Structure formats: structure tokens, C-alpha cells
Amino acid sequence: MVDEASLNTEILDELRELLAENFNELIDRYLSDSQLRFNLLQKAITELDFKAINYEAHGIKGSSRNMGANRLADLMGRLEASGHAQNAQNLLEVFADAKSEYARVITGLVSVRNT
Amino acid sequence: MSKEIPQSSIKVLIADDSPVDRFILQTMLERLGYSVVLAEDGHQAVEQFESEKPDLVFLDVMMPNMDGVEAASCIKENAGDDFIPVIFLTSLVDASSLARCLDAGGDDFLSKPYNQIIIEAKIKAFSRMRAMNKTLSLQKNLIERNNKHLLQEQTVAKQVFDRIANTSSLKLSIIRYYMSPMAVFNGDVLLADISPTGSLMVLLGDFTGHGLPAAIGSMPLASIFYGMVNKGFGMSEILREINGKLNKTLPMGLFCCATFLDINLRKKRLLVWSGGLPDGAIYRAGGKTVERLASRNLPLAILSNQSFKADVVRYVLEPGDRILLWSDGIQEARNAEGVMFGEERLNALLEQELDNLHIFDDILQKVQHHIGEGERDDDVSLVEVRFPDEKEAAEVEKQGSRGRGCLQDWSLDFRLEASSLRVFDPMPLLLHITSEVPGLRQSNSVLFTVISELYNNAVEHGVLGLKSSVKQSPQGFAEYYRQRKEGLENLPKDCFIVLEFCHTVDAGGGVLRIRVRDSGQGFSPDETVATPGGVPIYHGRGFSLLRSMCESITVLPPGNCVEAQFRWLAED
Amino acid sequence: MSINSSISSDGRTLTIAVDGRFDAGSLDEFRSCYESAVKEGPIHFNVDLRRAEYLDSSALGMLLVLRDYAGGESASITISNCSPEVKKIFAISSFEKLFTIQ
Numbered sequence: 001m002v003d004e005a006s007l008n009t010e011i012l013d014e015l016r017e018l019l020a021e022n023f024n025e026l027i028d029r030y031l032s033d034s035q036l037r038f039n040l041l042q043k044a045i046t047e048l049d050f051k052a053i054n055y056e057a058h059g060i061k062g063s064s065r066n067m068g069a070n071r072l073a074d075l076m077g078r079l080e081a082s083g084h085a086q087n088a089q090n091l092l093e094v095f096a097d098a099k100s101e102y103a104r105v106i107t108g109l110v111s112v113r114n115t
Numbered sequence: 116m117s118k119e120i121p122q123s124s125i126k127v128l129i130a131d132d133s134p135v136d137r138f139i140l141q142t143m144l145e146r147l148g149y150s151v152v153l154a155e156d157g158h159q160a161v162e163q164f165e166s167e168k169p170d171l172v173f174l175d176v177m178m179p180n181m182d183g184v185e186a187a188s189c190i191k192e193n194a195g196d197d198f199i200p201v202i203f204l205t206s207l208v209d210a211s212s213l214a215r216c217l218d219a220g221g222d223d224f225l226s227k228p229y230n231q232i233i234i235e236a237k238i239k240a241f242s243r244m245r246a247m248n249k250t251l252s253l254q255k256n257l258i259e260r261n262n263k264h265l266l267q268e269q270t271v272a273k274q275v276f277d278r279i280a281n282t283s284s285l286k287l288s289i290i291r292y293y294m295s296p297m298a299v300f301n302g303d304v305l306l307a308d309i310s311p312t313g314s315l316m317v318l319l320g321d322f323t324g325h326g327l328p329a330a331i332g333s334m335p336l337a338s339i340f341y342g343m344v345n346k347g348f349g350m351s352e353i354l355r356e357i358n359g360k361l362n363k364t365l366p367m368g369l370f371c372c373a374t375f376l377d378i379n380l381r382k383k384r385l386l387v388w389s390g391g392l393p394d395g396a397i398y399r400a401g402g403k404t405v406e407r408l409a410s411r412n413l414p415l416a417i418l419s420n421q422s423f424k425a426d427v428v429r430y431v432l433e434p435g436d437r438i439l440l441w442s443d444g445i446q447e448a449r450n451a452e453g454v455m456f457g458e459e460r461l462n463a464l465l466e467q468e469l470d471n472l473h474i475f476d477d478i479l480q481k482v483q484h485h486i487g488e489g490e491r492d493d494d495v496s497l498v499e500v501r502f503p504d505e506k507e508a509a510e511v512e513k514q515g516s517r518g519r520g521c522l523q524d525w526s527l528d529f530r531l532e533a534s535s536l537r538v539f540d541p542m543p544l545l546l547h548i549t550s551e552v553p554g555l556r557q558s559n560s561v562l563f564t565v566i567s568e569l570y571n572n573a574v575e576h577g578v579l580g581l582k583s584s585v586k587q588s589p590q591g592f593a594e595y596y597r598q599r600k601e602g603l604e605n606l607p608k609d610c611f612i613v614l615e616f617c618h619t620v621d622a623g624g625g626v627l628r629i630r631v632r633d634s635g636q637g638f639s640p641d642e643t644v645a646t647p648g649g650v651p652i653y654h655g656r657g658f659s660l661l662r663s664m665c666e667s668i669t670v671l672p673p674g675n676c677v678e679a680q681f682r683w684l685a686e687d
Numbered sequence: 688m689s690i691n692s693s694i695s696s697d698g699r700t701l702t703i704a705v706d707g708r709f710d711a712g713s714l715d716e717f718r719s720c721y722e723s724a725v726k727e728g729p730i731h732f733n734v735d736l737r738r739a740e741y742l743d744s745s746a747l748g749m750l751l752v753l754r755d756y757a758g759g760e761s762a763s764i765t766i767s768n769c770s771p772e773v774k775k776i777f778a779i780s781s782f783e784k785l786f787t788i789q
Contacts, residue, residue, distance in 0.1 A: 018146065019138075019139075033135055063135035066229060
């Protein structure tokens with residue numbers, strides 16, 4: 001069920017080995033933290049609050065990179081850069097891509113969690 | 116596994132607002148065996164740092180409340196000289212944020228996703244750096260402490276020395292001197308004082324070596340010098356005492372080059388003892404000549420007193436004559452290029468203008484000019500004594516003669532009753548008193564023999580009535596002393612011995628009259644002299660010794676009282 | 688006031704060093720130094736007066752008694768490290784004829 005393009009299974013395997021019985025907890029933490037940040041990011045984009053865009057996108061980027069969600073991390077990197085540059089161009093398009101990518105990541109992680 | 120530092124003893128602080136990243140890094144570090152402390156923002160990070168004192172810090176850059184860059188600054192400031200590695204949890208995106216992190220004291224960066232091998236390598240590298248830094252900082256503290264300690268010691272030593280080397284006599288109008296600040300701590304010493312006999316005594320000394328070890332010898336030197344000058348001892352006796360003391364106390368290889376001047380203001384004469392210092396000079400008042408004071412002796416502390424001889428040179432002085440002494444710091448003063456001032460330059464200067472009244476200033480000025488920007492740890496010592504006219508001499512002498520003195524004319528009657536005769540040895544006490552007269556102290560060992568002969572005659576022949584003839588054989592010799600011991604143990608109560616001392620000084624020195632009277636019936640001195648070539652006789656030398664050592668020996672009737680006149684001669 | 692003695696490595700010379708006063712008070716100490724050693728057979732005796740500060744005529748007597756012990760006429764005794772004052776005392780008593788004075 002894991003989409004290789006959305007989640008790096010090698011990284012996930014390493015994390016599973018590292019965290020052992022805490023692996024599920026890690027996934028739960030990611031899910032709740034990223035959900036919270038996604039909501040804040042959406043709000044910031046609506047309000048064109050560049051500082052908040054930069055901050056929240058950076059946060060999701062970092063933890064996504066650690067979870068192996070590289071495509072999502074890349075998209076967040078673009079949003080972070082837009083926030084930093086105070087550039088509204090393509091902001092909504094990139095965020096829409098990020099949202100659908102985020103859905104795939106969630107699906108993937110939930111499936112990994114369940115196994 | 117690191118061999119140098121056990122991992123469990125290394126504490127790591129992780130500050131990150133992301134629960135996911137924090138959790139991963141914490142798990143990795145704990146797996147590696149480190150102990151971990153957590154913070155969720157910059158503010159907490161600083162608090163945790165202060166309370167937990169971690170060895171290493173991982174900081175996220177973007178955090179609420181206080182960002183990682185600011186937290187890093189606080190942590191680095193808080194750590195002071197202690198090296199705390201700070202590693203930022205970020206990828207290097209742009210140059211300006213990299214610069215901010217480095218400015219704040221960041222030591223390294225860690226990018227995501229986290230890799231356990233890289234993390235372990237970084238922690239080990241930083242732990243080693245930290246350990247080295249700790250050692251360095253300990254050594255630096257130790258050096259700083261030692262240096263501070265040394266400066267304190269030097270200050271105390273200088274105070275002690277100033278107190279001993281009471282410099283007040285150096286303030287006399289006829290003395291000019293210069294000692295560079297480092298001279299005292301390189302073992303140069305200048306002492307001057309006026310003796311009760313009207314002599315200005317000056318000693319310029321230079322101990323071998325540098326620093327405190329060189330300066331240490333000046334303490335006993337100064338205390339002997341002042342103590343003995345005050346009591347009126349002559350130069351030879353003072354030198355002998357100093358030499359003996361330094362010879363016994365200084366380690367091998369440490370000795371003292373010195374020149375000693377005894378300038379008698381009344382007799383207008385100078386006695387010079389010079390051992391190892393550069394040749395001093397006498398500038399005569401009329402100009403025309405400079406006489407050099409060549410070194411004629413080995414430096415102090417080298418010879419034992421047995422072989423020490425004071426070879427003294429005598430000069431007649433006129434008012435206005437000036438005597439100059441200096442230590443080898445003058446010749447050895449170096450300029451910035453390391454060239455010494457040198458013997459030749461100095462000699463040329465000394466010969467240049469013989470009527471030069473400003474030779475002291477000239478030498479000093481030329482030497483300091485030569486040094487220029489050169490060495491500042493020079494030990495330059497220079498002293499000039501000008502022989503005063505009669506009026507000034509009287510004033511100078513007055514300044515010197517405060518609250519001092521030695522025994523001059525005196526007498527002492529000392530009566531020992533039977534109970535004391537049995538157990539008491541009067542010799543140390545009597546020699547202690549006679550040695551308060553400098554002239555007698557010089558003859559201490561002869562005086563011992565004289566008083567000992569007189570006293571033992573009174574005990575053995577007078578009080579105990581022993582016969583010298585008992586000492587005809589080695590067995591008799593022992594028997595005699597057995598009888599003496601037994602006799603003293605059973606001494607009748609009414610026995611006594613009276614020792615009368617009367618000392619008078621005169622122009623040539625002084626006379627000590629010693630009269631020993633006992634409670635006996637009187638005895639005739641036994642004056643047999645050992646028969647040359649024949650069987651030696653074990654007695655009968657006492658009186659011939661006495662006669663050879665004393666000016667006169669008189670036996671007073673009825674033979675229980677002997678009077679000896681002992682004369683001593685003043686130096687010069 | 689103390690007296691110490693030592694025998695040379697070849698066992699032939701006994702050195703007696705006198706420290707401080709050398710007078711009647713030193714009698715027993717001085718005698719025991721050589722009486723215990725003579726049996727072991729040293730041939731030469733050396734009395735070291737380097738540290739002897741004072742002496743009187745009883746010391747002269749003790750030295751003569753030592754000479755008798757050491758064989759009288761055939762005795763080989765050196766008195767070393769004498770100060771000028773002590774040398775004078777020995778000269779007055781003609782000791783140079785009986786001892787080697789150094």
C-alpha cells in the first residue's frame with residue numbers, strides 16, 4: 001500500500017528497527033503534529049502571512065524528511081522559500097499539490113502502522 | 116565505542132519543537148548510550164542548559180519563544196571558557212542563515228534525515244575536542260594561578276627584603292646609587308651602614324643565577340651585615356661570618372661576587388675587599404687619576420671558612436674622592452641587537468675625563484642609552500660614595516650612630532658555689548659575654564683555651580687538690596679524670612670559684628683581665644714541658660699555653676688566685 | 688660536642704673527627720673511638736679537627752694517650768685540618784715532633 005514515490009521505504013525500515021515498539025508512537029506523533037501544522041499553514045496562506053508560511057512549511061519539511069516523505073518535504077521546501085522571499089506566485093498551486101501528496105503520505109503511514 | 120570517554124557520562128541536550136524529529140534523535144542517542152535532556156523551544160533550551168550542564172547541544176534553528184540562533188548565543192555565553200559544542204539541526208540552505216548560525220557560535224550542522232553513523236561520528240569528534248579543551252583550560256588556569264602566586268611571593272619577598280635591608284643608610288648625602296627594578300630579583304644587593312667606630316660600611320653583592328634562587332641569599336647576607344656593623348665588628352670578621360654562612364647554606368654553584376668597602380670617616384682611610392665583581396674605581400678629588408679596585412679574592416660562599424682569607428687593600432682618602440662600584444649588569448647590558456655595552460666602552464668612559472664630577476650620571480646615561488629598546492630585564496647596579504669633608508663627615512656619622520653599640524669598658528664578677536661547680540659548665544656563658552666585644556669575638560677560640568685553663572686549674576688543683584703527677588701514664592691520665600669526677604660529686608659545700616673579668620679599650624684594641632680565685636689552699640703551677648724524644652708526659656702544658664697566649668700571667672699569694680691579661684688588636 | 692670515627696675501606700686508617708669542643712668533657716667518647724677499633728688493627732690514625740672550635744690542654748693529654756695506645760714511638764698519627772690557632776697550641780707544646788700536624 002506504500003507508494004514508493006511518496007515514502008522512502010528504506011528510511012521507514014530503518015526507523016522501525018530503531019524505534020522498535022515505539023514505531024507506532026512515532027507515526028502517531030507525525031500524524032498529529034503535521035495535521036496541526038497543515039491547518040496553520042492553510043490559514044497562513046489564506047491570510048498571506050509569509051512569516052507563518054515560512055515557519056510552518058519549514059517544520060513540516062523537516063519532520064517529513066526524517067520520515068522519508070521526500071516529495072512532501074520538497075513541496076514544503078518550495079513553500080518555505082516562497083514564505084522567506086514573500087513571494088505569492090504559485091503559492092496556491094503548490095499548496096494544492098502538497099495537500100494531495102500529504103493525503104498519500106498519511107495513507108502510506110497508516111498502512112505501515114497497521115502492519 | 117569510544118575508548119577515551121565513556122558514552123554514558125556524556126550528556127546531550129536536544130532542543131527541537133518538532134515532536135517527531137526530537138523523538139527520532141532522542142532514540143538514536145539513547146541507543147548509542149548517551150544520556151539525553153530535552154527542550155521544546157529556545158527558552159527551555161537555555162534553562163535546561165543551565166540546570167543540566169550538558170556536554171553537547173543539538174539546536175533546531177526555528178523554534179517558538181526563542182529561536183535556535185539566539186539560544187546558541189545564550190548557551191555559549193553561559194559556558195564561558197568551557198567548550199560546549201553546538202550543532203544546528205538544519206540543512207544548509209542559504210549562505211546568510213549559515214552565517215547567522217556560525218556567528219551565534221554554532222560548531223556544526225546536521226541535516227535530515229538523521230543518520231545514526233554520522234551523528235555518532237560527530238559526537239565522538241566533539242567529545243575529543245572538548246576533552247582537549249578541558250585539559251588546555253585546566254593548564255591555562257594552573258599557569259595563571261602559578262603566575263599570580265609567583266607575583267604575590269615576589270611582592271612579599273621584596274617587602275621582607277626591604278625590611279631587612281633597611282635602606283635608610285643608603286639615603287646618606289655621600290651615597291648615590293642606582294639599582295634597576297629587576298636587579299634585586301636577579302640577586303643584586305647593596306647594603307650600607309655606619310658602624311659605632313665611625314666607618315661607613317658598603318657592600319655591593321651579585322649572586323650567581325637569576326630570579327628568586329639568586330635573591331634568596333641576600334637575606335642572610337643583609338641580616339649578618341647589619342647585625343655585625345651595628346655591633347662594631349671589623350670588615351674581615353663580617354666577611355668571614357657572611358662567607359661561612361653562605362658556604363654552609365647556599366647550594367653548590369650558587370655564590371656571591373661582592374665588593375666590601377670600609378670607609379673610616381675619622382681615619383680618612385678606605386679598606387677594600389673585592390671578590391669577583393668588576394673592578395671598581397676611585398676618582399681622586401684633584402682629578403688627574405683614576406685608580407682601579409682589582410678583585411683579589413674568590414667570591415663569597417665558595418671557600419669554607421677554614422681556607423677563607425680576607426685579602427684587604429688599604430687606601431688613604433681625601434675629601435672629594437669618589438669611589439664607584441658596579442655589578443656586571445653594566446658591561447652585560449644589551450641593546451635591541453643583543454650587543455653588550457662591554458668592558459671597552461666602560462673603560463673608555465672611565466678614562467675619558469678624569470676630573471669628571473658627573474661620572475655616575477654619565478655611566479648610567481650611556482648604559483641606558485645603549486640599552487634603548489633592548490632588554491628590560493637588565494640588572495644594572497651602580498653605586499658612588501663621595502668622601503666628605505670634616506663637617507659633613509660629622510653629620511654623616513651622627514646619622515649612623517642611633518641606638519647602637521657594643522661592649523666597650525666593662526667588668527664582671529662571677530662566683531660559682533659548690534652546688535654549681537658540681538654540675539655547671541661556665542664556658543658557653545662566659546664566651547657569650549666576651550663575644551659581645553667584637554675584638555674578643557675574633558679571638559674566641561684562643562680565649563676559650565685561656566679561660567678553660569684558668570678555670571680547670573682552679574677546679575682541679577685549687578678546689579679538688581688533685582696532683583698532676585697522677586697523670587704519669589695513660590692509666591694515670593684516666594685515673595686523674597676519674598678522681599676529678601668523683602671529687603666534684605662529693606664537693607664540700609663551702610667550696611667556690613670566683614671569676615673576675617675586667618675589659619678596657621684603648622687605641623690599639625683592648626685588654627681583658629681575667630682573675631680566677633678559688634677556695635683552695637693555693638697551688639704552685641706545674642710547668643713541666645714534654646721532654647723531646649723521651650716518654651711524653653701527659654700533663655704540664657696548661658701554663659705554658661697560658662703564657663704564650665696572654666700578655667702576662669701572675670699567680671697571686673697564697674697561690675689560689677691567677678690573673679691573666681689578654682690583649683687584642685683592632686683591625687687596621 | 689660530638690666525636691665520630693670511621694675506618695677506611697682498606698681497614699688501615701681510623702679517622703676520628705671532633706666537632707665543637709675538644710676538652711676533658713670529650714675524654715670517654717674520644718677514648719672509646721679508638722679502643723674499640725685498635726683490636727681490629729688499623730695502622731694509621733687521623734684526628735680530624737676541621738670542626739673542632741675549641742680545645743684546651745686536656746685535649747693535648749688525650750692525644751698523647753692515643754699515641755701511647757697506637758704504639759708510642761712507632762705510632763702513626765696525623766692531626767688534620769688544624770686552624771692557625773690550634774697549630775700554634777701544638778707548636779707551643781712541641782707536638783710536631785710526636786704527630787704529623789696538617
